Amino acid sequence: MSAGEQLAAFRSQDGQAYVVDAYCPHLGANLSAGGRVVGNCIECPFHGWQFQGEDGKCTHIPYAGKVPEFARVRTWPSCEVNGMLLLWYHCEGISPTWAVPEQREIVTGEWVFRGQTEHFIDAHIQEIPENAADSAHLAFLHGPGILGGSDLRYTRSKLWDFMKHIWKAEWWPELEPNEHCSRLLVQHSATVFGKHVSLMDLTVSVRQVGPGLVFLIFEHAFLGHGIILQTVTPLEPLLQNVVHKIYYQKNIPAIIPKFILRAECIQFERDMTIWNNKQYLPKPLLVREDSSIQKHRRWYAQFYSEKSMRLPVQEGLDW
Ligand code: FES
Ligand SMILES: [Fe+2]
Incomplete structure (x- = not known):
């Protein structure tokens, strides 16, 4: 489905x-x-x-x-790219207006499949990509070390306080003819007892292609390169299926990409608790530092059309 x-x-x-x-x-x-x-x-x-x-x-x-x-x-309409069968869905039945790029290293076999995860999320599809433009949540939600897991009752516990993630992120929409794409550049580093651990330095170049497909390219300083392909597929208006598939440099031991995927999922599951329980606010209360969230909403609006299904309004309802 x-x-x-x-x-x-x-x-x-x-x-x-x-x-x-x-x-x-x-x-x-x-x-x-x-x-x-x-x-x-x-x-x-x-x-x-x-x-x-x-x-x-x-x-x-x-x-x-x-x-x-x-x-x-x-x-x-469907296409097979990067080991995925992708479906084009348009409420007005318009044929595909853009194609999904091939990832050269997957096609050539330079990067090989090293595992995948699947999650089901009770939220509107837009909540998940909007995370990319929400740089303020990185330090707060994703700052505590991954050893603290993804149960938000314990992630900030003193026990795991010795490890921290530091994030720098910038989001921007692409220009014509790729206005259906957006970019996110993330620099990740980690500290243990306040000391920088270069083993955890990671640059992630993220490209979202259309409303539900994301390419996350990982570049580690000395442990190779690879990609996580993320798909967000709405099953129902407020039920999303999210799959992460990792491909990594063939000559790097599988434990490295498996660790990266595990770490990504611990962080992703922190977001999930938020998404599963939050409300979508059409008019959020934002401060100046949150401005890219509005930019992201304007960018994402292109994926709705005349006949897109509308949800009942969530605010202003009287008893
Ligand atoms: S052939 Fe009769 S239901 Fe499909
Ligand atoms: Fe997040």
Whole structure:
């Protein structure tokens, strides 16, 4: 399921991946529960109708002499990039207006897959990317050492006080023709008993491409380079599925990227407690230092259109 739609994804025998509506237009069986690939079609498990991945047209009904011209299942624009199958969703049905860039090092095999995580978050999709422009929360929420974990009752405990993260971050939107992208540059360092530990120095160059895909490129001073690909997929209006996949330099022991992914997730899960419990404020009370949050909201507004689903207003409701 994605964006409230039930979908079926399949790879035809010639290797091309397709996404179609999961429910068969014949009698509504779910193509993704027992369906089978036949050539470049998907075959419904109920009565065996076959639908082409390319245009959704029904090409075969095992017990009928003629296939009606109008028999087809809806198809969705998708692409396979960097080991992911990505789906384009537009409320007005407009075709893709930009493409997802390939990460050269993943394509060449220089960087290899070293693990992934999956989280479900009860929040509006916009809360998650907005974090990138919220530099003030870095020191407060993400400052306490990761040894303190992600349970916000204990992260500030004296026990873990000896370790701290120091963040420097800057967010900005890209210009035409890449106005659907934005950047975040993060410099991370850490101190233990007040002393700088260079082993933890990390530069993260983040690029958000569209509303739900983020490339986080990690550069460690002497422990190699790699990337975390983050996808935020709305399942329902206030339920997001977030996947982090890490690819890292092949010649670096897997323990390094696994540690980076673990550390990223401890920090991410701190944000999750905030997101899972917060309210979206259309008019937040901001100070001058928070100005990039407003810039981010203006940037993100481009991903809504006329028919975008609107949530009931959360403020000003009288009993
Ligand atoms: S429901 Fe799919 S073939 Fe009948
Ligand atoms: Fe955060």
